Amino acid sequence: MKFMERTCGRNTSVCAGAKNVLTGEKTVVPVSDTKISLTALSSDDRNEHFKAIVNSSDDAIISKTVTGVVTSWNAGAQNLFGYSAEEMIGNNMLALFPKDRAEEESFILDLILAGERVDHFDTVRIHKNGKLVEVSVSISPIRNVQGEIVGASKIARDISDRKRLEAMQSQFKVIVESSDDAIVSMSLDGKIVSWNPGAEAIFGYSASEVIGLPVLFLLPPGVKEEEGQLIEKLAKGEKIEHLESVIICKDGRQIVVSMTTSPIRDVSGKIIGVSKIARDITARKLAETRLLLTASVFTNTNEGIVITDDQGHIVEVNNSFLRISGYERQEILGQNPDMFRSSRHDPSFIRSVLEVVLATGTFQGEVWSRKKDGSAYACLLTINMIKDETGAVQHFVSLVSDITPLREKQEQMEHLAHFDALTDLPNRILLADRLRQAMAHVTRHRQSLAVLYLDLDFFKEINDKYGHDTGDRLLVTVSHRMTGAMRHVDTLSRIGGDEFVAVLLDVGTPVECNHLAERILHACSEPVLINGNLLQISASIGMTIYPQDAVDADQLMRHADRAMYEAKQAGRNRITLFDADLENEIKNRAQLLSSIEEAFGNNEFVMYYQPKVNMRLGTVFGLEGLIRWLHPQRGILLPDDFLPHIEHHHMEFFMGYWAIETGMAQIAQWHEAGLSISISINVSANLLQLPDFEQRLGALLNQYPDIGPGMLELEILESTAMHDITSVIEVIRKCQQLGVVFSVDDFGTGYSSLTCLRRLPVETLKIDQSFVRDLLSDHDDYSIVQGVIALAHAFGRKIVGEGVENIEIGEELLDLGCDLAQGFGIARPMPADQIPDWITSWTPPPCWKHRGI
Ligand code: C2E
Ligand code: CA
Ligand code: CA
Numbered sequence: 001m002k003f004m005e006r007t008c009g010r011n012t013s014v015c016a017g018a019k020n021v022l023t024g025e026k027t028v029v030p031v032s033d034t035k036i037s038l039t040a041l042s043s044d045d046r047n048e049h050f051k052a053i054v055n056s057s058d059d060a061i062i063s064k065t066v067t068g069v070v071t072s073w074n075a076g077a078q079n080l081f082g083y084s085a086e087e088m089i090g091n092n093m094l095a096l097f098p099k100d101r102a103e104e105e106s107f108i109l110d111l112i113l114a115g116e117r118v119d120h121f122d123t124v125r126i127h128k129n130g131k132l133v134e135v136s137v138s139i140s141p142i143r144n145v146q147g148e149i150v151g152a153s154k155i156a157r158d159i160s161d162r163k164r165l166e167a168m169q170s171q172f173k174v175i176v177e178s179s180d181d182a183i184v185s186m187s188l189d190g191k192i193v194s195w196n197p198g199a200e201a202i203f204g205y206s207a208s209e210v211i212g213l214p215v216l217f218l219l220p221p222g223v224k225e226e227e228g229q230l231i232e233k234l235a236k237g238e239k240i241e242h243l244e245s246v247i248i249c250k251d252g253r254q255i256v257v258s259m260t261t262s263p264i265r266d267v268s269g270k271i272i273g274v275s276k277i278a279r280d281i282t283a284r285k286l287a288e289t290r291l292l293l294t295a296s297v298f299t300n301t302n303e304g305i306v307i308t309d310d311q312g313h314i315v316e317v318n319n320s321f322l323r324i325s326g327y328e329r330q331e332i333l334g335q336n337p338d339m340f341r342s343s344r345h346d347p348s349f350i351r352s353v354l355e356v357v358l359a360t361g362t363f364q365g366e367v368w369s370r371k372k373d374g375s376a377y378a379c380l381l382t383i384n385m386i387k388d389e390t391g392a393v394q395h396f397v398s399l400v401s402d403i404t405p406l407r408e409k410q411e412q413m414e415h416l417a418h419f420d421a422l423t424d425l426p427n428r429i430l431l432a433d434r435l436r437q438a439m440a441h442v443t444r445h446r447q448s449l450a451v452l453y454l455d456l457d458f459f460k461e462i463n464d465k466y467g468h469d470t471g472d473r474l475l476v477t478v479s480h481r482m483t484g485a486m487r488h489v490d491t492l493s494r495i496g497g498d499e500f501v502a503v504l505l506d507v508g509t510p511v512e513c514n515h516l517a518e519r520i521l522h523a524c525s526e527p528v529l530i531n532g533n534l535l536q537i538s539a540s541i542g543m544t545i546y547p548q549d550a551v552d553a554d555q556l557m558r559h560a561d562r563a564m565y566e567a568k569q570a571g572r573n574r575i576t577l578f579d580a581d582l583e584n585e586i587k588n589r590a591q592l593l594s595s596i597e598e599a600f601g602n603n604e605f606v607m608y609y610q611p612k613v614n615m616r617l618g619t620v621f622g623l624e625g626l627i628r629w630l631h632p633q634r635g636i637l638l639p640d641d642f643l644p645h646i647e648h649h650h651m652e653f654f655m656g657y658w659a660i661e662t663g664m665a666q667i668a669q670w671h672e673a674g675l676s677i678s679i680s681i682n683v684s685a686n687l688l689q690l691p692d693f694e695q696r697l698g699a700l701l702n703q704y705p706d707i708g709p710g711m712l713e714l715e716i717l718e719s720t721a722m723h724d725i726t727s728v729i730e731v732i733r734k735c736q737q738l739g740v741v742f743s744v745d746d747f748g749t750g751y752s753s754l755t756c757l758r759r760l761p762v763e764t765l766k767i768d769q770s771f772v773r774d775l776l777s778d779h780d781d782y783s784i785v786q787g788v789i790a791l792a793h794a795f796g797r798k799i800v801g802e803g804v805e806n807i808e809i810g811e812e813l814l815d816l817g818c819d820l821a822q823g824f825g826i827a828r829p830m831p832a833d834q835i836p837d838w839i840t841s842w843t844p845p846p847c848w849k850h851r852g853i
Helices: 002-010 012-016 031-035 043-056 075-081 099-113 160-178 197-203 221-235 282-300 319-325 349-360 404-418 428-444 459-466 468-485 510-525 553-569 580-601 639-646 650-672 693-702 718-723 725-737 754-759 769-773 779-795 807-816 832-841
Strands: 060-065 070-073 118-126 132-143 149-158 182-187 192-195 240-248 254-265 271-280 304-309 314-317 362-370 376-387 393-402 449-457 491-496 499-504 528-530 533-535 538-546 575-577 605-614 619-631 635-637 678-683 712-717 741-747 764-767 798-802 820-822
Touching: 060 075, 075 132, 075 149, 099 118, 099 132, 099 149, 132 160, 182 197, 197 271, 221 240, 221 254, 221 271, 254 282, 304 319, 319 393, 349 362, 349 376, 376 404, 404 428, 428 449, 428 491, 428 499, 428 553, 449 468, 449 510, 449 553, 459 468, 459 533, 468 491, 468 499, 468 510, 468 528, 468 533, 499 510, 510 538, 510 575, 538 553, 553 575, 580 619, 580 639, 580 650, 605 650, 605 832, 619 639, 619 650, 639 650, 650 678, 650 693, 650 712, 650 832, 678 741, 693 725, 712 718, 712 725, 718 725, 718 741, 725 741, 725 754, 741 798, 754 779, 764 769, 764 779, 769 779, 769 798, 769 807, 779 798, 779 807, 798 807
Parallel strands: 538 575, 619 678, 678 712, 712 741, 741 764, 764 798, 798 820
Antiparallel strands: 060 070, 060 149, 118 132, 132 149, 182 192, 182 271, 240 254, 254 271, 304 314, 304 393, 362 376, 376 393, 449 499, 449 538, 491 499, 528 533, 605 619, 605 820, 619 635
16 A cells, blocks of 8 residues: 555645546556556556556545546545445535635645646545535646646545554554653663653653663663563563563663563564563562561561450461460451450450540550460550551550569569568558558548567577577568468568557457557567477567547657557557557656757756754764756756656666766865765765776776765765665675765665665665654654664664754754754755855754653
């Protein structure tokens, strides 16, 4: 077809000379045969050939006169327009013209008449069946031998197919241009021929940059060789679909593409090139890789993974979870995770976890889970909620890591930190915690609790005698027995050695409370057989009750401890309730003690002296030193205000020695001044019994070699003397060897037996002032005084009457045979500096002279 078209187009003159041969006859001549050189044929033969060409042509070959009357009409024309030669020859062509193109004919005829020709003029004609036919028309003038234009030859070709093809091609072009895929064509030698915008977008190169370049530059080294093999296959007509390959983009990135490569053929079917359609699948690949990774993590991770659907049914678990839980996969799938709940969590647990997940999208926590065999294991559970794009819950993914060993270790450590290793009872730390909780509990419920401080009696002795092993076993047994005697709400803890603290909840009335404490006390004292030894121990229990004792936890413990101390003091194996009043007193005592100590440092204590006289002779034979506190605010304080508070405190000894030293110094001072008088100093039982008392006394006396030791007298209370008479006698004897003199104070109040009195190596007895004061009015007192005086005479002791408040008492004492006295009736205790004047000026009442005997 193309050949024919070109031949006719180029050799218009040849066509013009074929006027006579334009018949309707059709002769079949192979198209290729038309290549034969026409000049080699005779004139007739030539005509035959033309005729054959015209008749065999698919094109419409028509001739007409200059007025448009058809003179020849070949089979091609009949084919194209539907009319036969008979129908058309002699008629005008105008019937074929659409209305709007009617003037085309006259326009064309005008051109022909002007000797012009029209080549490949695309227009439209009407087929006999009324349909429009697209044609390409070439028209040339036909001249006679004179060269006059006598008609026109017209070759019309149906170009509907071509137009369709063109339309299709432009559609293809649009598709290619608008495709997101890279569409590239290449020649068979691998050079790029076309490059669509998709290719530009994916690979980064513009068409102008790459067209003409070998495609290999886009391929990484490993892929280059493959390309050669690929082209070989394509050259054989194979099509290769969805081949994944790697391409290097302009920016250096390597991307993965899925490529379909097809051969391109020309019209004859010959392969003239290769087309490649490539799609960037890097993202998909990445997603696939990620998915693979996820899948491998899912399978290989040590953590158990459980996936449930939105309804909470298990849809997938990994092997680790099967290993951890001990279940088979098919036993789990479709089930609810509640099946793994340990009995350590109550049934609402899963629900509460789910609520957290639904509210926050996630949950993390340590929970107890249950294995198939029923055993519990601790796990760290992480749950995440997975939603789809619309926000609807799709899945729940739970990660389960078994932390049992960790937890066990932790629990062990916690246990060690909170429990006593020997008895496994809560230790002090846990006790403090429990006590605080218990206090909060009873406060909320308006109840009371008791804190018992319990100390085993003479436990040290058992340890010493039977060894620590036995001691330990005793502690364990006793602790078990005590726990057994308590209710399960109560706590017993060991806070050290043989000390325990019990916290009893909701103790009710004090009687009930005491009953509970007694049960514990009895539990303690049950005999225990250890290593063949039947041991029995008791306990001293101090108890305080909260909130009656409204203090904090630490103070409650201290109060119970204090009460326990009282129980020990009171003879052990008993329960002592903490006494808040007592506590206050102790507190005040502590305050007083520190202020006494301070006052002592400030020299606020002084000695006053009260004269002791011989009423009958009217002489002063001695002075009693009596301590006074010259308090800056409260004035002169008497010994009763402070001495009782320093008992058993080191101040008792400081002050005791100080009194003796002050008395001694005073003797020396007056001795120097020419006044030689003895001074008696009161000595407390505790001071007297200090191991080094006699030694220190000797040292003091040595400081005053000029002073006869007989000038110092020590007064000891009758009760003191009697307390531990053997040792007191010993001290007195030692001190007497130093030359010191002794008297028994407040005689008559200590109920000394005659035997004791006889053994006591003292020089003087002082009748207690309480008897003397009421001597005249109270008959009993009179008898006692009378008896005491008689006793003193009988044992050869001097006797001093204290509390002589008036002359009459003095008279009476004289009458009873007691000449020595002291009392307000004679002189009140006074500061040292007043003593010399007093002695000089004192005159006894005249009636005392010559009384009695
Ligand atoms: P005491 O040894 O029996 O001392 C006599 C107490 O009786 C003194 O009280 C004195 O002031 C008081 N007194 C003397 N005559 C009369 C009287 O006619 N009527 C009345 N109602 N009372 C009289 P003071 O000084 O308050 O001493 C009380 C106690 O304090 C002393 O009793 C003594 O046991 C103790 N004491 C005083 N000074 C010391 C001291 O330095 N060391 C020790 N350990 N005890 C001392
Ligand atoms: Ca005294
Ligand atoms: Ca006295």
